[in-house]
Amino acid sequence: MKNTILFTLILLFTLNCQNTIDAQTPEAVKKTFQAKYPGENDPDWEKDSNGNYEAHFKIDGIKYRADFAPEGNWIETETSIKKGDLPKAIKAVIKANFSDEEITEIEKVEHHSKGLFYDVEFKRDGKNKDVEFRTNGEII
Helix, strand or coil: CHHHHHHHHHHHHHHHHHHHHHHHCCHHHHHHHHHHCCCCCCCEEEECCCCCEEEEEEECCEEEEEEECCCCCEEEEEEECCHHHCCHHHHHHHHHHCCCCEEEEEEEEEECCCEEEEEEEEEECCEEEEEEECCCCCEC
């Protein structure tokens, strides 16, 4: 009985915290989100350590994360992809230069100033290392 009550309290607290983040997301951020992703009406909002707002949502079953500055400016949108979805030029660079390293994560990123790029996270000597690639395989 005590475990059920404790679980219920934790669940209510978690839901209440999420509602607080949603309520605290600035209208300018929500407006920019709606303009960029019309029809996406129910993102999950989080505030990151830099004070920016992250919208987590799905389009056609694919998970996205879009970042916005507090004044509403869009920063970037990321989605996780599989190695097989990388452009051929990037796969070739990885094979030639990073073949002995384990890939731990790959994201396709659209950024407000960098444009489209791919962020590949490798595990090297127990530490994670991100390498950003242009579609043509150029390392940023």
